[in-house]
Amino acid sequence: MGTVVDASATTNTSKDVCQNHLGDKKVTVVFVLGGPGSGKGTQCANIVEHFGFTHLSAGDLLRAEIKSGSENGTMIQNMIKEGKIVPSEVTIKLLQRAMLESENNKFLIDGFPRNEENRAAFEEVTKIVPEFVLFFDCSEEEMEKRLLNRNQGREDDNIDTIRKRFKVFGESSLPVVEHYNSKGKVKKIDAGKPINEVFEDVKGIFSLLHEKAT
Numbered sequence: 001m002g003t004v005v006d007a008s009a010t011t012n013t014s015k016d017v018c019q020n021h022l023g024d025k026k027v028t029v030v031f032v033l034g035g036p037g038s039g040k041g042t043q044c045a046n047i048v049e050h051f052g053f054t055h056l057s058a059g060d061l062l063r064a065e066i067k068s069g070s071e072n073g074t075m076i077q078n079m080i081k082e083g084k085i086v087p088s089e090v091t092i093k094l095l096q097r098a099m100l101e102s103e104n105n106k107f108l109i110d111g112f113p114r115n116e117e118n119r120a121a122f123e124e125v126t127k128i129v130p131e132f133v134l135f136f137d138c139s140e141e142e143m144e145k146r147l148l149n150r151n152q153g154r155e156d157d158n159i160d161t162i163r164k165r166f167k168v169f170g171e172s173s174l175p176v177v178e179h180y181n182s183k184g185k186v187k188k189i190d191a192g193k194p195i196n197e198v199f200e201d202v203k204g205i206f207s208l209l210h211e212k213a214t
């Protein structure tokens with residue numbers, strides 16, 4: 001495994017929009033969190049199209065790492081099969097590399113941070129402060145139905161792994177949402193509604209951010 005890129009970041013508190021630095025570029029980061037199947041990926045695609053963000057899915061980056069034949073591939077594959085959270089040093093390295101390689105400076109980081117270790121390590125290594133956390137709130141019953149119908153051939157979309165993922169979400173990921181909520185950073189969306197209706201609510205939030213930045 002390569003070393004984590006040294007990317008120092010600063011936050012300019014004099015502006016409304018968080019100004020983080022990654023290497024020599026200023027970046028805006030929104031964390032997109034929610035249970036498995038809550039619709040994070042679906043809505044991120046809409047946000048990319050309408051608001052010019054680059055979508056970085058932690059899960060997609062980890063799956064690409066498995067496919068690339070990386071020395072961590074087997075470990076990552078086993079963790080995903082068990083619904084467990086991959087050590088943050090692996091995931092953060094992939095996220096940093098993707099941000100540095102991108103021409104863009106606005107990122108949706110989807111499915112990360114998923115536990116306290118992810119959150120604390122990302123903050124420590126990158127010093128990046130998220131603009132806000134978009135949280136998709138959805139019932140387990142609805143998420144289970146969606147995952148069982150997803151049909152993307154994912155090894156973790158089977159009922160046994162889905163139950164494990166729900167447990168990890170409740171025990172490890174919701175506390176991260178609570179952490180940001182206590183800082184007034186969470187924008188909660190009712191994700192149980194149809195895709196178009198969810199996007200109407202999402203649009204309202206990103207339109208406000210767009211106004212602040214201009």
Ligand SMILES: Nc1ncnc2c1ncn2[C@@H]1O[C@H](COP(=O)(O)OP(=O)(O)O)[C@@H](O)[C@H]1O
Pocket residue numbers: 034035036037038039040041042043146147149150151191192193194195196198
């Ligand atoms: N609001 C919605 N209503 C019904 N189905 C949805 C909705 N949002 C997403 N889906 C479907 O549910 C499945 C899971 O959505 P996805 O965006 O992959 O979730 P996540 O990234 O949170 O795991 C996909 O098949 C997607 O097409």
Ligand SMILES: Nc1ccn([C@@H]2O[C@H](COP(=O)(O)OP(=O)(O)O)[C@@H](O)[C@H]2O)c(=O)n1
Pocket residue numbers: 034035036037040057058059060062079080081083084085086087091110111112113114118156165
């Ligand atoms: N920050 C992250 C994100 C995903 N993952 C792994 O990738 C799996 C799939 O995550 P995902 O975000 O693609 O999909 P959903 O579970 O949200 O549908 C998780 O269950 C974890 O095993 C991780 O280890 N660390």
